[in-house]
Amino acid sequence: MFGVLIRIDSVTKRYPDGTVAVDRLSLDIPDRSITVLVGPSGCGKTTTLRMINRMVEPTEGTILLDGKDVTQQPVNTLRRSMGYVIQNAGLFQHRTILDNIATVPRLLGWGKDRARGRARELMERVGLDAALAKRYPYQLSGGQQQRVGVARALAADPPVLLMDEPFSAVDPVVRKGLQDELLRIQAELGKTIVFVTHDIDEAVKLGTMVAVLRTGGRLAQYAPPAELLSAPADAFVEDFLGADRGIRRLSFFPATDLALLTTPIVAVDATAEQIAARATGETPYLLVTGLDGRPLGWSAPHELTAGSIDPGRLLSHGRPFVPGTDSLRAALDCAVLSPTGWAVAVGADGRVTGVVSQQTIAEAIRGAHAAVPADAPAAAPPSLSKGGPSDAKVAG
Amino acid sequence: MSGFFDIPSDLQHSWLGLVGLHLREALLPVLAGLVVSLPLAQLCVRLRWLYPPVLWVTTVLYAIPSLAFFVLLIDYTGQTELTVMIPLTVYSLVVLVPAIVDGVRSVPQETLAAATAMGFGPVRRYFQVQLPIAVPAVIAGLRVATVSSISLVSVGALIGNQGALGNLINDANIYNRPELAVNAVLSMAALAILADVLLVAVRLLLTPWMPRAGRRKQPADVPDPATAALEDAVR
Numbered sequence: 200m201f202g203v204l205i206r207i208d209s210v211t212k213r214y215p216d217g218t219v220a221v222d223r224l225s226l227d228i229p230d231r232s233i234t235v236l237v238g239p240s241g242c243g244k245t246t247t248l249r250m251i252n253r254m255v256e257p258t259e260g261t262i263l264l265d266g267k268d269v270t271q272q273p274v275n276t277l278r279r280s281m282g283y284v285i286q287n288a289g290l291f292q293h294r295t296i297l298d299n300i301a302t303v304p305r306l307l308g309w310g311k312d313r314a315r316g317r318a319r320e321l322m323e324r325v326g327l328d329a330a331l332a333k334r335y336p337y338q339l340s341g342g343q344q345q346r347v348g349v350a351r352a353l354a355a356d357p358p359v360l361l362m363d364e365p366f367s368a369v370d371p372v373v374r375k376g377l378q379d380e381l382l383r384i385q386a387e388l389g390k391t392i393v394f395v396t397h398d399i400d401e402a403v404k405l406g407t408m409v410a411v412l413r414t415g416g417r418l419a420q421y422a423p424p425a426e427l428l429s430a431p432a433d434a435f436v437e438d439f440l441g442a443d444r445g446i447r448r449l450s451f452f453p454a455t456d457l458a459l460l461t462t463p464i465v466a467v468d469a470t471a472e473q474i475a476a477r478a479t480g481e482t483p484y485l486l487v488t489g490l491d492g493r494p495l496g497w498s499a500p501h502e503l504t505a506g507s508i509d510p511g512r513l514l515s516h517g518r519p520f521v522p523g524t525d526s527l528r529a530a531l532d533c534a535v536l537s538p539t540g541w542a543v544a545v546g547a548d549g550r551v552t553g554v555v556s557q558q559t560i561a562e563a564i565r566g567a568h569a570a571v572p573a574d575a576p577a578a579a580p581p582s583l584s585k586g587g588p589s590d591a592k593v594a595g
Numbered sequence: 596m597s598g599f600f601d602i603p604s605d606l607q608h609s610w611l612g613l614v615g616l617h618l619r620e621a622l623l624p625v626l627a628g629l630v631v632s633l634p635l636a637q638l639c640v641r642l643r644w645l646y647p648p649v650l651w652v653t654t655v656l657y658a659i660p661s662l663a664f665f666v667l668l669i670d671y672t673g674q675t676e677l678t679v680m681i682p683l684t685v686y687s688l689v690v691l692v693p694a695i696v697d698g699v700r701s702v703p704q705e706t707l708a709a710a711t712a713m714g715f716g717p718v719r720r721y722f723q724v725q726l727p728i729a730v731p732a733v734i735a736g737l738r739v740a741t742v743s744s745i746s747l748v749s750v751g752a753l754i755g756n757q758g759a760l761g762n763l764i765n766d767a768n769i770y771n772r773p774e775l776a777v778n779a780v781l782s783m784a785a786l787a788i789l790a791d792v793l794l795v796a797v798r799l800l801l802t803p804w805m806p807r808a809g810r811r812k813q814p815a816d817v818p819d820p821a822t823a824a825l826e827d828a829v830r
Contacts, residue, residue: 289705
């Protein structure tokens with residue numbers, strides 16, 4: 200977090216029929232981070248977003264961009280300095296992918312070749328195959344179209360990106376991919392992103408700061424996601440966060456410091472002596488790994504016959520977690536899903552680094568809570584929980 | 596016995612000459628109609644309340660028989676092609692205005708919002724986004740207007756041989772040469788079909804961005820291996 204880039208100062212939007220969409224809203228949106236506006240429908244989140252680039256003019260209050268009132272500059276100049284991504288991408292169906300992305304540079308007066316060159320760069324940046332350049336939007340999947348939408352918004356390298364429920368129309372798997380991609384792009388480019396969603400999980404996953412709005416356009420809480428989960432301001436926010444916020448909060452605690460046990464692990468070609476040596480009684484089960492070090496499954500020691508271990512008869516090891524990048528939530532999830540109650544830890548290469556019990560994880564959770572009182576902001580580094588590449592790999 | 600293409604001398608044209616005349620009398624009104632319809636339709640899109648009365652007026656004008664138009668106009672424009680073309684222009688509006696309005700309105704809200712958010716002014720947005728996307732609807736309107744105009748030109752025969760190919764029907768009567776009437780009907784049908792085919796070709800040329808019927812399924816439904824691999828790599 201750096202300075203404040205966008206200051207929304209007691210802004211109200213009242214329509215002629217008396218409807219109040221946004222009610223005396225004040226928000227300081229930090230530079231180079233993702234600020235999420237979240238809330239139920241009718242909470243004024245999209246209106247707020249659209250007031251930043253003046254697609255909606257506030258009735259009262261001011262919006263400052265980098266200290267300057269947004270109404271003090273020509274509206275189209277202002278808009279061209281902010282990328283805008285919309286639900287369903289809103290691509291120009293009559294233009295090729297390349298020309299869609301080149302739109303704003305062309306509006307800014309760039310030559311055709313330079314604009315298209317820039318568009319090619321961006322296709323690569325957002326993970327689009329260069330072969331799609333000459334295609335038209337109807338030939339792309341929803342997820343690809345949304346990538347084009349992001350590339351188009353980034354084309355003129357604007358400092359600010361406004362995103363209005365950009366991922367809500369794609370299926371969950373594609374959405375997760377797009378979210379991870381957005382975090383990666385944000386880490387690379389350091390844009391100031393204002394992101395509107397009605398999905399609190401998306402808000403918690405993406406946001407550096409999350410503003411929860413309630414119906415009628417009033418701010419309910421503005422806090423980092425970890426603080427939101429640990430200390431919701433009132434019943435509305437608590438309700439909006441849903442039932443399992445305690446579990447979700449765990450995603451802000453790293454699993455790095457979990458004490459891993461390395462004894463109860465045998466390779467699939469283990470001798471009888473090795474099996475006996477590993478079965479120390481600390482655990483009722485042994486984890487069998489393949490010759491490549493990857494987990495195969497659990498078994499009681501007496502059911503293992505040296506030299507003829509059948510991987511097909513082992514108990515499933517569940518989904519392993521990666522201590523370096525995953526959170527306590529992932530570790531707990533592994534332990535809960537494991538038939539033995541033990542979670543398997545692997546390195547980035549997929550090789551087993553140890554096992555850990557539910558009890559150990561529970562102690563780690565208590566320790567983490569003790570270090571960060573529940574009513575104070577948990578200052579966990581967001582990078583840990585932000586669906587890093589390891590997350591994506593395991594899911595795929 | 597005179598031949599099928601021997602045109603009586605009172606018409607002062609060869610068969611090809613009549614075809615040229617016919618095309619001019621039929622197509623200029625459609626063109627004029629388009630020039631009038633585009634701003635009128637845009638006005639109707641911007642001012643919603645204006646659309647119903649405009650639609651009503653064009654429909655009423657369409658209901659006026661061409662003969663009545665001729666009677667009104669003949670004092671001003673005489674027995675000329677113009678007298679034929681003015682009513683045809685007016686008739687084309689009843690098709691073109693709604694076609695353009697529907698076409699421009701069919702541009703998705705997201706597309707418009709995205710254009711505005713990217714800093715398109717209203718004029719640029721109209722010419723670079725709305726109008727190109729409305730092309731299929733506009734051409735659909737043009738097809739109907741053109742074909743009907745080609746057939747309607749023949750009523751110009753009523754005001755002294757201003758009906759181009761239509762005059763042949765009159766002459767078939769006068770000279771008792773029924774083959775002239777057959778010639779007129781077949782020629783006009785051929786022109787109409789030709790014009791229609793040309794307009795379809797123009798549309799195909801202008802809209803490479805439209806899904807074509809009969810083509811392979813879009814990747815959105817059936818991903819080709821490359822896109823599938825790409826999606827997988829991303830997950």
